[in-house]
Amino acid sequence: MATINDNYLKLKAGYLFPEIARRVNTFAEANPDADMIKLGIGDVTEPLPEAxxxxxxxxxxxxxxxxxxxxxxxxxxxxxxxxxxxxxxxxxxxxxxxxxxxxxxxxxxxxxxxxxxxxxxxxxxxxxxxxxxxxxxxxxxxxxxxxxxxxxxxxxxxxxxxxxxxxxxxxxxxxxxxxxxxxxxxxxxxxxxxxxxxxxxxxxxxxxxxxxxxxxxxxxxxxxxxxxxxxxxxxxxxxxxxxxxxxxxxxxxxxxxxxxxxxxxxxxxxxxxxxxxxxxxxxxxxxxxxxxxxxxxxxxxxxxxxxEAGKAQVKALVSFYLENAKIIRQKLTEAGLSVYGGVHAPYIWVKTPNGLSSWDFFDKLLQTCYVVGTPGSGFGAAGEGYFRISAFNSRENVEEAMKRITQKFKV
Amino acid sequence: MATINDNYLKLKAGYLFPEIARRVNTFAEANPDADMIKLGIGDVTEPLPEAxxxxxxxxxxxxxxxxxxxxxxxxxxxxxxxxxxxxxxxxxxxxxxxxxxxxxxxxxxxxxxxxxxxxxxxxxxxxxxxxxxxxxxxxxxxxxxxxxxxxxxxxxxxxxxxxxxxxxxxxxxxxxxxxxxxxxxxxxxxxxxxxxxxxxxxxxxxxxxxxxxxxxxxxxxxxxxxxxxxxxxxxxxxxxxxxxxxxxxxxxxxxxxxxxxxxxxxxxxxxxxxxxxxxxxxxxxxxxxxxxxxxxxxxxxxxxxxxEAGKAQVKALVSFYLENAKIIRQKLTEAGLSVYGGVHAPYIWVKTPNGLSSWDFFDKLLQTCYVVGTPGSGFGAAGEGYFRISAFNSRENVEEAMKRITQKFKV
The missing domain is CATH 3.40.640.10 (Type I PLP-dependent aspartate aminotransferase-like (Major domain))
Structure with a gap:
């Protein structure tokens, strides 16, 4: 009888991102008109450099x-x-x-x-x-x-x-x-x-x-x-x-x-x-x-x-995402949230407000702002109470997402 | 102390194809004017289909x-x-x-x-x-x-x-x-x-x-x-x-x-x-x-x-290599060698003549015909005494290689 690698059975049920996708899909089906902005998975959005x-x-x-x-x-x-x-x-x-x-x-x-x-x-x-x-x-x-x-x-x-x-x-x-x-x-x-x-x-x-x-x-x-x-x-x-x-x-x-x-x-x-x-x-x-x-x-x-062309184009691309990160940092700080990262990285690590759990904050952001982020607890137990926001999106989407968040969370 | 996966040490010194490459390079350095034809590794040679x-x-x-x-x-x-x-x-x-x-x-x-x-x-x-x-x-x-x-x-x-x-x-x-x-x-x-x-x-x-x-x-x-x-x-x-x-x-x-x-x-x-x-x-x-x-x-x-275009182009490509295989089969048979395969596959499996070992035949073919094939013993003990010739090459190279082999091995 062929046997499996039993170690696979130790894995937790879902890898983080499939679970996010599941919740997003459920929400989208229930709210087909919600204009969602995804700042979750660390996937780039801008065109491949011309070079x-x-x-x-x-x-x-x-x-x-x-x-x-x-x-x-x-x-x-x-x-x-x-x-x-x-x-x-x-x-x-x-x-x-x-x-x-x-x-x-x-x-x-x-x-x-x-x-x-x-x-x-x-x-x-x-x-x-x-x-x-x-x-x-x-x-x-x-x-x-x-x-x-x-x-x-x-x-x-x-x-x-x-x-x-x-x-x-x-x-x-x-x-x-x-x-x-x-x-x-x-x-x-x-x-x-x-x-x-x-x-x-x-x-x-x-x-x-x-x-x-x-x-x-x-x-x-x-x-x-x-x-x-x-x-x-x-x-x-x-x-x-x-x-x-x-x-x-x-x-x-x-x-x-x-x-x-x-x-x-x-x-x-x-x-x-x-x-x-x-x-x-x-x-x-x-x-x-x-x-x-x-x-x-x-x-x-x-x-x-x-x-030479490639280097200049890559530099522009990275600068673009870093500017997004700067906007996210500024707006979330204005909204009274504690933010980390986002200066030398495309990720902003946010302390959830009011002691919310990572997944509760995920659901709240999804349901009230139509913004998708990543629950910090998905990255490990010590990530509980944190939330990751990615700077990989268009400027327009980043600005719109931050507008919605600052409106909801303004202290 | 970090430890390695010891199983790697059980592997034989060389994977088959690097050993072939080594012998080919040694021969090429000693014989820079030899016009080698490679029918060894199963790598295609014709352009990627236009579709x-x-x-x-x-x-x-x-x-x-x-x-x-x-x-x-x-x-x-x-x-x-x-x-x-x-x-x-x-x-x-x-x-x-x-x-x-x-x-x-x-x-x-x-x-x-x-x-x-x-x-x-x-x-x-x-x-x-x-x-x-x-x-x-x-x-x-x-x-x-x-x-x-x-x-x-x-x-x-x-x-x-x-x-x-x-x-x-x-x-x-x-x-x-x-x-x-x-x-x-x-x-x-x-x-x-x-x-x-x-x-x-x-x-x-x-x-x-x-x-x-x-x-x-x-x-x-x-x-x-x-x-x-x-x-x-x-x-x-x-x-x-x-x-x-x-x-x-x-x-x-x-x-x-x-x-x-x-x-x-x-x-x-x-x-x-x-x-x-x-x-x-x-x-x-x-x-x-x-x-x-x-x-x-x-x-x-x-x-x-x-x-539709892709299917036609792939079919033409496969037919081209199969025609090469047919030529190889025919010519090696004419040369008195026992050949197998090459009808539903791009590989011709040849019994080495005169009881030569697979590697001896490899060296002989390389040195006398400037043709590179693959020793059967490289695929396992029961491959000893066999030799693989690949149909992946231009028609011209296949015909030239077969001309050289039939001249050397004609019974």
Whole structure:
């Protein structure tokens, strides 16, 4: 008899976003005239940069001629893309990252889940709370946790709370953990971090033989040049960190699909016989065996992000969303709400008013303002009493949503 | 201390194709003037169909307007693509497959590896020998095998030999196995099967509670209308089979990346408490959590495969490669070699002459004819003494390669 992976049965009934979709659909059916504005899921709304589109059309045309046709590409990505990333995203910031250490993929969600393939089952794993749910769920699916408790915490995981009380900066763990997920600028809180804080993490990881999974999907939203975009800006990080990046939120590739993961060749972890094994080799084998590379057309689109025109267009796109975030911050503050994030990130993290639970505030905002956000508790127990609002929408929709909220919640 | 997944250390040093690339590069460096013809890796060479290109260019243009821009799509694929596949690939052949049972992905290689995520670790797994190496390697990586022996066989797997002696049709196992990989038309042997044979597999699977992984990546190459394209043409298969399909080999999407997996909603496997769990729900959860859907532009390209123009262009493409296969069969037969496959598949499976080993024949063909093929032993112990030649190349190259081979090997 074929058997299933029982770990899947430990997962909570619904991933956060399907539950939101369910409530939104129910409301929409009951209120067909309600003009809803969605500031929930972190999905971009503005057109793909022209430089990317032009490059993609050229790439499609390449596919029409035998001589320029591309079949299977390198599973790791084309050298012309990997080299531009290495030079412009990393070496230009003083990070010692070589093109061969960059693996192009179809998404950071995929990579942050798949990376567990190359690690053992006996690692102690730490996540912040609140946290991007994929980090937790993929560990549950991989059998790295026990059962879930009534607070939604999985046995075996180490939760590092982040809230206004600690300025959304997790304390360095007092116990030993082997794998640590860090996300800066942070989803969902919109907080970011300093080089000093990252240095403390790198020092901890090096002292304990831990590996940091550094999710930098939102690095392009950093507006203060003194803040780190990459963990490799920190000395020693090449010995303890894997970094994930994406074209989704800078160049608007959520529907186009391209991301990258950096695995330094200097990075090792322990085999059960105590020997040190290079993680680059394992990830390279994983990707070569279970992945066939990103579409040539999409990689050409991603390459255009590094052209002069592409850089200017991406910068304009990010500035547009950051201006939305600024408007959201201002208006919610005027409405008497406590807001965090939204300066170096497209997310504004709001304390719910009057001690409302996250889901009660979700329902209230939906029903009275026709505005959809994301309940903070969906990101973890310590997110209860918070609410995430995304800056990914048109200016008009952001302004209209804020008008409705300030009218309802004005103190 | 972070630990690695030790199962990766059980893998053999090189995946087959990197080893071929290594030998080819060494030869090319030593013989820079040798005009090599590659009939090794199963990669298409002819342009992407015009219908696909036109649709992809339109899709890129959609991305340039706010109103037609697409962000995150459904992780399972867009309904307009899933519905066309359900109707034209399955229902038109009498298969009861619903659009909701089709999951669009970026590749069959990914899907045949990732599918193991939802299964338990205690399944008995059967593969044919020779076999597509990814089936074996992904099981090794997942910890479903023991160590490898000197023949290249992994402890714990059940190998079902296929060779000229059994007409390249594996015997139904005498022992109980839980997961079975079948690939028809077959990679690497080019053999295909009958409805009667598939019926015997379905009956076996139903009697034993087994799940068949049916890889139909090459179904468009079937030239005899009485042969099955899908396992769902067999009654009962909805209760015991998952089918994998790809746009790589019919529409030439090896560099464009699109595939699909069918998981019937009627399919279950056992949880450890003995209850039956729907595999559709597990795969849906897996894909929603660890995957973000295929590029919108690529899905529009795949959709165009189902237009009238697209169907005609794909048919012409497949016919072109089949004519190559016919030429290869004829010429190698004239040269006195024993050949199999190549009638319903783009692969010709050749018995090496004079008892040469697969790798010796590889080296000889490379060094004397400048022709690259694939050693049969790379697909498994029972592939020793065979050699795979691919029909994916230009007519001119195929004819030239056959001229060289017939000159060298003429009996």
């Amino acid at each position: 990317c589109r032009t490059a993609m059309i050229q790439a499609v045309e390449d596919m029409g001629n035998r001589d320029s046709f591309r079949g299977y590409g390198p599973e790791q990505g084309y050298p012309w893309l990997r080299e531009k990333i290495a030079t412009q995203d990393f070496q230009a910031r003083g990070c010692q990252v070589d093109a061969s250490e960059i693996f192009i993929s179809d998404g950071s969600k995929c990579d942050t889940g798949n990376i567990l393939d190359i690690f053992g089952k006996n690692n102690k794993i730490a996540v912040t709370d609140p946290v991007y749910p994929v980090y937790v769920d993929t560990n549950v699916m991989a059998g790295n946790t026990g059962e879930v408790n009534e607070k939604g915490e999985f046995e075996g995981l180490v939760y590092l709370p982040i809230s206004a009380e600690n300025n959304f900066t997790a304390d360095i763990p007092s116990q030993k953990v082997d794998l640590i997920y860090l996300c800066f600028p942070n989803n969902p809180t919109g907080a970011t971090t300093t080089k000093e804080n990252l240095k403390a993490w790198v020092d901890y990881a090096k002292a304990n033989g831990s590996i940091i999974f550094f999710d930098a999907a939102y690095e392009s939203f950093i507006t203060d040049e003194s803040l780190p975009h990459s963990i490799y800006e920190i000395e020693g990080a090449r010995d303890c960190a894997i970094e994930f990046r994406s074209f989704s939120k800078n160049a608007g590739f959520t529907g186009t699909r391209c991301a990258l993961t950096v695995v330094p060749k200097t990075l090792t972890a322990k085999a059960s016989d105590g020997s040190d094994v290079e993680l680059w080799k394992l990830w390279n084998r994983r990707q070569s065996t279970k992945f066939n590379g990103v579409s040539y057309v999409v990689q050409r689109g991603a390459e255009a992000v590094y052209s | 696909c290109r036109t649709a992809m260019i339109q899709a890129v243009e959609d991305m340039g307007n706010r109103d037609s821009f697409r962000g995150y799509g459904p992780e399972q694929g867009y309904p307009w693509l899933r519905e066309k596949i359900a109707t034209q690939d399955f229902q038109a052949r009498g298969c009861q497959v619903d659009a909701s049972e089709i999951f669009i992905s970026d590749g069959s290689k990914c899907d045949t590896g990732n599918i193991l995520d939802i299964f338990g670790k205690n399944n008995k797994i059967a593969v044919t020998d020779p076999v597509y190496p990814v089936y074996v390697d992904t099981n090794v990586m997942a910890g479903n095998t023991g160590e490898v022996n000197e023949k290249g066989e992994f402890e714990g797997l059940v190998y079902l030999p296929i060779s000229a002696e059994n007409n390249f049709t594996a015997d139904i196992p005498s022992q109980k196995v839980d997961l079975i990989y079948l690939c028809f038309p077959n990679n690497p042997t080019g053999a295909t099967t009958t409805k009667e044979n598939l019926k015997a597999w379905v009956d076996y699977a139903k009697a034993n509670g087994s799940i068949i992984f049916f890889d139909a990546a090459y179904e468009s190459f079937i030239t005899d209308e009485s042969l099955p394209h899908s396992i769902y043409e067999i009654e009962g298969a909805r209760d015991c089979a998952i089918e994998f399909r790809s746009f790589s080999k019919n529409a030439g999407f090896t560099g464009t990346r699109c595939a699909l997996t069918v998981v019937p909603k009627t399919l279950t496997a056992k949880a450890s408490d003995g209850s039956d769990v729907e595999l559709w729900k597990l795969w849906n959860r897996r894909q929603s959590t660890k995957f973000n859907g295929v590029s919108y532009v690529v899905q529009r390209g795949a959709e165009a495969v189902y237009s």
